[in-house]
Amino acid sequence: MGGSAANKPKLIIDGKRVDGRSFGQMRQIKITASVLKNADGSAFIEWGNNKILAAVYGPKEATPKHLSDPMKAIIKCRYMMAPFSSLADHGRTGPNRRATEISKVIKEVFENCVVLTEYPGSQIEVYIEILQGDGGTRAAGLTAAAVAMASAGIQMKDIPYAVSVGRIDEHLAIDFNMIEDNYSDSDMPIAISPRNNDIVLLQMDGGLTKEQFMRSIKMAIDAGKTITDLQKRALREVYAKDEINGE
Amino acid sequence: MSAFDSVKSGYIKELLAKGIREDGRGLFSYRDIKIIPNVIENAEGSAQADLGGTRVLAGTKVILGEPMHDLPNQGSFSVSAELLPLAHAEYETGPPSPAAIELARVVDRGIRAGNCIDLESLFLEEGKVWSIYVDLYILNYAGNLFDASALAAMAAIMTTRVPKYEDGKEVREDRSRKLKINNVVTTSTFGKIGNTILLDLDENEDNASDARITVATDDDTIRASQKGLRGSFSLKEIDMMLDKTFEKRKELKSKLEHMK
DSSP states (O other), X not given: XXXXXXXXXXXXXXXXXXXXXXXXXXXXXXXXXXXXXXXXXXXXXXXXXXXXXXXXXXXXXXXXXXXXXXXXXXXXXXXXXXXXXXXXXXXXXXXXXHHHHHHHHHHHHHHHHBOGGGSTTEEEEEEEEEEEOOSOHHHHHHHHHHHHHHHTTXXXXXXXXXXXXXXXXXXXXXXXXXXXXXXXXEEEEEEEETTTTEEEEEEEEEXXXXXXXXXXXXXXXXXXXXXXXXXXXXXXXXXXXXXXXXX | OOHHHHHHHHHHHHHHHTTOOTTOOOTTOOXXXXXXXXXXXXXXXXXXXXXXTEEEEXXXXXXXXXXXXXXXXXXXXXXXXXXXXXXXXXXXXXXXXXXXXHHHHHHHHHHHHTTOBOGGGGEEEXXXXXXXXXXXXXXXXXXOHHHHHHHHHHHHHHTXXXXXXXXXXXXXXXXXXXXXXXXXXXXXXXXXXXXXXXXXXXXXXXXXXXXXXXXXXXXXXXXXXXEESSOOBOHHHHHHXXXXXXXXXXXXXXHHTXXX
């Protein structure tokens, strides 16, 4: 969304998408857990050309004091794009309105999935740094942050994942890259809690019929099995390494 | 949330478990909607929207500007929102909160994705376009800021007049030209309290709710949507709310019909 219609490139060539994928095919995803020494939990995700680091600090004492909740933990989340992360411009540093909104909706996902009442009076910090962005950064960032949260040993009801589904002409397609993202007819990032397939994050703009809207969510759920497997594998690999090292 | 608020939330939940809302409304009924156009003469467009006790004032300014570099042949617009400290005891002075930014961006997306403003009609000459600034002033908060703000913004845009542009200069006194509108988008915002889904939450219901979803549509197409808060929705619940949104569309649109 957002690109000009005038110089819109052809997004579908011979029934394939610009990078040769089919409509239901995601990009390659690789997740590595526990990549940062200082953080309590962390993950690096390479999702297509996206390169994203996520880290979790906490639970620790909530600051400032007035934000502290004696009944449960509070979540703080910062999603940020590095100034060098996009092909086009030098991004200005500091949170902009887009990043502020994304940080808020991701924070709300972790308020759902973390067992907050286990950590009264504390805060859990989630940092998502987009080092290189190529479309779908919030979905990839959230997916990585969920692994970071689990690798921090924080109690969770579930490990959420996210993916975007969009529309190009009459076709719905999963996991848009940047070009598709810029020139598509609609875009819908969705995060799902896999234990019951409940929707914990949903944003959308463009144009969809009700039928397309519902089908988009179902496509995200279908893609979820692959993403969930990759998240779990990343976490298992950490412990497998620990065993070899005798820890 | 204060201790009083959490007691109040408990009461709201108890009532809802019996299928009752505090003000006696049906689960999918709006409070009274009233929109007054052209309340600020100096602005190029304006409207005040009352949704029950929630009051939002929207003003538009049409300012000479440069086009976005990737869209050289059209004007631009942006939506901002201020949760004014006079609107609620808990609103504070300071830079826009994440809640205000989210509100503004959700309203913006519905209007943008619905192509409501004919942006090409705002092109003047190479490197010069009209930029439209829509500012949402929350004057009184009594729940459901999203639908009240979307109505106020849409109404203000529909009343907007574009200054004259002549020989490379703007003539701000001459505002005889109406802004060209292509589409009218309305939004419905639902909340979930316990397992009950309801429309147009008032302040106490807002406080008690776990999840929120806003759906912006025109007559047949969903233009934007945003889920908020920590709760979740099932596929079935979303399906139902999309149907309700289209059901409510007529009522909301009729409130905007006389705007000019």
